[in-house]
Amino acid sequence: MKTPLSTNRLNISFGGLKLKNPTALASGILGYSAESLQRIVEGGAGAVVTKSVGATPRTGYANPTVVQAKCGLINAIGLPNPGIDEYAEEIGYAKTVLTVPLIVSVFGYSADEYALVAKKAVKAGADAVELNVSCPHVTQTGSEIGQNPKLLAEVVAKVKASVQKPVIVKLSPNVTDIVEMAKVAAKAGADVLTAINTVKAMAINVETALPVLSNVKGGLSGPAIKPIALRCVYDIYEKVKTPVIGCGGITDWRDAVEFFLAGASAVQIGTAIALKNYSVFKDINRGVDAYLKKKGFGSVKEIVGLSHLS
Amino acid sequence: MSVYLTSANTLRTTRILSVKTESPTVKTFTVKDKFCAKAKPGQFLMLWIPRVDEIPLSILNAGAGKVSVAVKAVGEATKALHGMKSGDTIGVRGPFGNSFTENRGGILMVGGGTGTAPLLFLAKKLAAKAERLSFVIGAKTKNELLFLNELDALCSEQSAIATTEDGSYGMKCLATEPLEKLLDEEKFDMIYTCGPEPMVRKVFELAEQRRIALEASLERLMRCGIGLCGSCVIGKYRVCRDGPVFNAAQLSEVKDELGISKLGFDGGRIPV
Numbered sequence: 001m002k003t004p005l006s007t008n009r010l011n012i013s014f015g016g017l018k019l020k021n022p023t024a025l026a027s028g029i030l031g032y033s034a035e036s037l038q039r040i041v042e043g044g045a046g047a048v049v050t051k052s053v054g055a056t057p058r059t060g061y062a063n064p065t066v067v068q069a070k071c072g073l074i075n076a077i078g079l080p081n082p083g084i085d086e087y088a089e090e091i092g093y094a095k096t097v098l099t100v101p102l103i104v105s106v107f108g109y110s111a112d113e114y115a116l117v118a119k120k121a122v123k124a125g126a127d128a129v130e131l132n133v134s135c136p137h138v139t140q141t142g143s144e145i146g147q148n149p150k151l152l153a154e155v156v157a158k159v160k161a162s163v164q165k166p167v168i169v170k171l172s173p174n175v176t177d178i179v180e181m182a183k184v185a186a187k188a189g190a191d192v193l194t195a196i197n198t199v200k201a202m203a204i205n206v207e208t209a210l211p212v213l214s215n216v217k218g219g220l221s222g223p224a225i226k227p228i229a230l231r232c233v234y235d236i237y238e239k240v241k242t243p244v245i246g247c248g249g250i251t252d253w254r255d256a257v258e259f260f261l262a263g264a265s266a267v268q269i270g271t272a273i274a275l276k277n278y279s280v281f282k283d284i285n286r287g288v289d290a291y292l293k294k295k296g297f298g299s300v301k302e303i304v305g306l307s308h309l310s
Numbered sequence: 311m312s313v314y315l316t317s318a319n320t321l322r323t324t325r326i327l328s329v330k331t332e333s334p335t336v337k338t339f340t341v342k343d344k345f346c347a348k349a350k351p352g353q354f355l356m357l358w359i360p361r362v363d364e365i366p367l368s369i370l371n372a373g374a375g376k377v378s379v380a381v382k383a384v385g386e387a388t389k390a391l392h393g394m395k396s397g398d399t400i401g402v403r404g405p406f407g408n409s410f411t412e413n414r415g416g417i418l419m420v421g422g423g424t425g426t427a428p429l430l431f432l433a434k435k436l437a438a439k440a441e442r443l444s445f446v447i448g449a450k451t452k453n454e455l456l457f458l459n460e461l462d463a464l465c466s467e468q469s470a471i472a473t474t475e476d477g478s479y480g481m482k483c484l485a486t487e488p489l490e491k492l493l494d495e496e497k498f499d500m501i502y503t504c505g506p507e508p509m510v511r512k513v514f515e516l517a518e519q520r521r522i523a524l525e526a527s528l529e530r531l532m533r534c535g536i537g538l539c540g541s542c543v544i545g546k547y548r549v550c551r552d553g554p555v556f557n558a559a560q561l562s563e564v565k566d567e568l569g570i571s572k573l574g575f576d577g578g579r580i581p582v
Binding site for chain 2: 031058065075082204210212
């Protein structure tokens with residue numbers, strides 16, 4: 001008999017979030033429409049994060065926006081979104097169909113804009129917001145905020161003051177020391193940290209001597225960045241008390257367990273959907289549950305940070 | 311469910327082997343590519359026009375190490391492609407998506423504009439296997455009726471029925487008009503359709519009323535081509551990964567959008 005999708009062992013609560021299982025859809029993947037998100041939930045996700053939404057519509061970049069690398073994908077889609085006012089309707093509808101927490105990813109070009117979008121998202125029904133301060137390929141937002149401690153603190157504090165729901169801060173690996181940024185976000189009031197967003201990268205076509213992406217540079221995701229993301233989670237867990245969601249290249253249950261052992265309370269999955277389709281969530285949950293059972297653990301919470309020696 | 315292969319998604323640069331003018335606005339481009347040469351009817355590829363764009367295109371023909379696509383000059387990318395000649399370098403990834411199922415009974419194909427391309431590819435595969443093949447194709451004007459001679463050669467009995475909106479060739483009407491009569495007169499086991507979405511919707515409705523199995527190939531704005539970015543969703547389906555070929559049961563789940571709306575570049579809903 002197959003292990004059921006959600007056992008008590010997989011339940012986990014942290015930072016004001018209550019999840020039936022510790023897997024979530026990462027931002028930027030599908031996640032425009034309620035129906036797409038619903039299919040992710042049917043695939044077994046314990047939470048979903050929408051694509052990033054801003055104050056006004058954005059069309060994103062021209063193709064090519066995605067290029068295959070040897071062990072991952074490089075993308076520079078460019079944060080296309082219809083703007084929070086139109087998207088609020090979809091959030092409201094999504095809330096009526098989804099049975100898991102709906103986390104809305106927000107971005108802005110100023111602290112006030114982040115706060116405004118977050119406020120509208122929560123009013124529309126978001127269970128939490130995740131601040132995209134780490135997109136590596138759009139100027140004046142994303143990682144340009146997440147790489148600047150002063151701006152990062154200002155954005156997090158302003159959003160915290162504007163909404164009553166958990167505020168998740170998605171950190172960039174494209175910094176000298178991610179732990180410093182994690183501390184800044186935590187001190188400014190972040191309830192949860194997501195580590196990491198994509199690693200800034202590019203691809204050049206040798207035949208034409210041209211960068212492939214229309215935006216030249218993009219962000220690398222997938223198996224190639226898993227060890228980097230794992231190290232980031234491990235380092236943050238050592239120095240910061242705020243719960244962490246691990247993200248970056250997680251493809252199977254072993255990857256997920258590694259992240260829990262490093263200190264993640266949950267994991268986000270994105271690129272692996274291309275490799276394994278929607279059921280990647282169920283597969284990972286079954287594997288994690290079987291691991292916990294085999295090792296004699298009563299809850300995933302018991303293995304969070306277990307690899308830290310001290 | 312289509313399988314995602316990182317090798318097929320890796321961008322290959324290749325040279326254009328030949329360019330054939332099909333109509334005043336449509337040209338067929340053939341390139342060498344071992345992955346796409348194995349494509350099945352209904353699948354598509356992503357074509358990179360260096361410095362310009364990357365666009366999804368239905369496959370017109372594949373085999374012997376080569377793949378062909380029929381392209382109508384409509385926007386910046388397709389116009390730039392029309393300016394290219396054999397020997398020029400382009401990029402390819404794919405093939406992507408599912409393919410038409412191969413029915414061997416009485417078959418009707420309904421194509422509009424360049425939507426006829428994947429149907430011709432399918433027809434060539436089915437010609438020797440199917441019990442009977444019939445075609446209805448439509449275009450705005452005579453010059454734009456694509457692949458009429460090729461289709462005629464594949465027809466079982468009567469020749470392909472052609473319609474033009476301006477009456478310059480065949481019947482002066484939309485491709486969907488002669489359908490009802492044809493469906494009254496003959497029994498079909500399967501309808502395959504591809505073309506402008508209002509036409510696809512009408513064909514779907516007629517097939518549904520008469521309980522005839524149907525498969526339609528749909529088109530949407532695409533970015534990743536591998537089921538991640540969400541640009542091409544219709545209802546709960548991703549056209550690039552769950553499609554582009556959908557059967558009648560799936561189409562009836564997306565009736566609110568079929569022939570009506572799609573997502574634009576900003577993810578907001580716009581008319582088809």
